[in-house]
Amino acid sequence: MNLETQLSERAVFVTGADGFVGSHLVDTLVEYGADVHAFVRATSSGELNNIRHQADSITVHKGDLRDSHSVRKALSPLKDTSEALIIHLGAQAHVGESWDRPYETVDTNVRGTLNLLQAVVDLDLDIAKFDTAGTSEEYGNVVEEVRENHEFDDNGRVILSERSPVNPKSVYATSKLAADFLTMNYYDAYKIPTVTTRMFNNYGPRQNPRYITGTIITQALERDIIELGNLQPKRDMCYVQDGVRGHLHVALEGNPGEQYVYGYGENISMRDWTNLILEVGAEHGYWEDPQIVQSDDRYRPGDSDVEELRVGHEKLTEKTGWEPRTTWREGLSRTIEWYAQNKQKWYGRVDWR
Template identity: 75%
Template sequence: MDLDARFDERPVFVTGADGFVGSHLTERLVDAGANVHVFVRATSSGELRNVRHLRDDITVHRGDLRDKHSVSQALSALDEYDESIVFHLAAQAHVGESWERPYETVDTNVTGTLNLLQSIVDLDLDIAKFDTAGTSEEYGNVDSQVADKHDYHDDGRVMLNERSPVNPKSIYATSKLAADFLTMNFYDAYGLPGVTTRMFNNYGPRQNPRYITGTIVTQALERDIVELGNLTPKRDMCYVSDGVRGHMHVALDGNPGEEYVYGYGENISMREWTETILSVGTESGYWDDPEIVQSEDRYRPGDSDVEELLVGYEKLNEETGWEPEVSWREGVRRTIEWYANNKPKWYGRVDWR
């Protein structure tokens, strides 16, 4: 049975459903015929940014992860179902903003996760799987004291997997690691079938333009220079549809109490990534070779930057058959196309104007 068919009529609950990865996951689950409940942050306007086109196909619950009452109220909708799956993707997910809004980051990512887990226990819900979305940022840089605990590629690069030591270098990464551990705590204590998924750097349509790919694309669309920070770090870039499939595979076939990491399986420096994006955009006629400019104002504070991230996704591949399907250049082409055709959705959100 194929992946989508296994979600037909399955009750699912998605936090962060109106965000970047969450909206793509919600869209895929709707297409698969799942019974989709989503939890989105309550606002005075009640506006849905990314899943408005799915409004007739989903049940929307509004609240705030930091408010346990609203979390419990929303989750109580699952009381009538058996074997529900919870995808927990809601978070303050921007590394830079975690330094600007540290208390909100911790409150949302840590207390918010605790509110979900405790509410499931309090309501005694029948949950088949609780998938907490972690981040590759949890690995940070290699600590020399545990360097021998890492796995290494033949060329000397660190290969990060489920056994690798963690060393979070930002408030965001620390908060996500705490959420991972809380998920495991509730599995150990209550048998709540939690899994954690560390996706390596996602990119694609609808992503907040303050992330690196959107920053590059939106500047290139609007002016002759692309102003960026540190371009030496290397990242393992994974297109969003591949990331969504990873979540779905782990939710169905992952073993409770375990971690799953995945990404493209290759990394690239941010300078090379910028050059790749600009090359694809020039070939497609979106711009004409913008100049790359570095600005110290855009560097992460102190020594908090992570130098290199590269994933080994063998465990997920062996257990579920997952592997990336979208090449970097094809993913970049799709991403540029979305930004070029949806300027009103991102123009007011950029941080370079």
Template identity: 75%
Template sequence: MDLYTQLAERPTFVTGADGFVGSHLVDRLVEMDADVHAFVRATSSGELKNIRGHGEALTIHRGDLRDKHSVERALRPLAEHSDSLLFHLGAQAHVGESWDRPYETIDTNVVGTLNLLQSIVDLDLDIAAFDMAGTSEEYGNPNEEMVEKYEYDGNDRVLLSERSPVNPTSVYATSKLAGDFLTMNYHDAYGLPTLTTRMFNNYGPRQNPRYITGTIITQALERDIVELGNLESKRDMCFVEDGVRGHLHVALAGNPGEQYVYGYGENVSMRDWARTILDVGAEAEYWELPEIVQREERFRPGDSDVEELLVGYEKLHEETGWKPSVPWREGIARTIEWYANHPEKWYGRVDWR
């Protein structure tokens, strides 16, 4: 039986629904004929960037995660059901900006998560699953005092799993870790069917151009130099469609009260990631090969950078069948195509001008 047949007409509630991963999740839920409730941040314009085209296939709830009244009001329609799935993807999700906007990051990611969980309790909602989207950044760099707690692959690289110690090195990572613990607290105290997921470095169409992949692509489209921060750090890059499938597999087949981590299962230095992106774009004649330059002013502050992230996703695969399906070069090609064809979506949002 196809796992996704469980989604037909099923109530689903998505925070951050108009954002990068959230909008791709909404696409998939609409495709599967789910009853989708999209929670989006209220703005003066009320404009939707990514999910407007779904029209009446969505129920839009405008509010703010930091405002419990608007959260509770949006969740109230779920009281009529007992099988709702909640996907909590709304967040201030940029590491660099968490240093520039630390109070907003904590308010949104910690207080916002608390508002959701407490509203579920206060409304006495009978839900099927609450998926809290965490981040690989929660692992940080290996803690030398806990070296015996880590697992290693055949090349002596730290392989991060659900059992690995956490060591957040940014306001963003700390805020997401707090959200994870709150999510588990409400499982232990109230029996909520909560699960936490830690995605490893999603990339793809619609992503904010201030993230590494968009930064590389937008610079290459506009000029003959690509300026980046630390080129030696390594990340496990997972295409957004695989990331969405991970959320769905966890919510539909995961065990409440548990954590699931996933990604591509291989990592790459940011130097080699940039080179691969530029090679793929040059082959498709989007640009000639620009020069890659490392700039210290683009580094994370102090000692807060994470040197290397690599995931072991065996638990998710064994329990739900999930595994990544989009190779890096294919995902990169699809991402370049989107940025090239939608300059109006990113032109005023880059941080390299």
């Protein structure tokens, strides 16, 4: 399917539009000529961070997912449209911070999703698709009692698909799983054309520096040591632009009432990911040889860490032709370059100073 043809002049409502993935999605939608409605959290400064350059090309709605009035007000303009898309990316999306801010995490991720879904019903909107973004963290670790329900490759490595059991291990993952189920409840009850997507670890320019890729890069740019937590877990790292295409393919071509998962299709330990980042950055002259130091303070609490995540994205690929296009080295090169050139956008947000 030609995404540009399908999106030209179509109304698309994006929550979390000023965030990491949301801002890249907005850029792509503007490029394709969509009628973009960006829902962003109202702040005292009123400033946009990542989509300021698009302010003249989009309609910005300020509010809070937790406030049903502001959600309904923002969605009201869609009453004058047909076949609109709603792509719900807004969330408290940091696993570690979900332990520090559990109430805000649940309120934003669960009630926020409920407010959106109920507003669609109350306003009787004519929408083509409502895509709720979930997370690979919902899968957690393999539980022995249901091991036979998982898929494994010939080497015994788990492959996670739409059929895999879930086992959320953090407040964040549990809140996102609840949002997934709410999204499907509204399909079952009201036939809202909903879909859910589970993205596997996106990375790229503009990502909050508290996430693993950002904290490695920003520390390497600024000092000779890199303080990290557990480096054993394996993650399926997917470049953000591939993630954006995944959302658009699902929103345009996914079957209502179904789920789609996607990522790079291969995983890597966080130790090897760290080494790869340092290798790519050194090749481009951004640093020499920073020392990696593990700190107990940076571990997840208790037994809440997820050991291994790797996607099997055959369903989405067979349905839409989507596949990841960006290699790890290529994606990391672009990401390092962005952090190196945009210090003012991340320096005040790091958690290692």
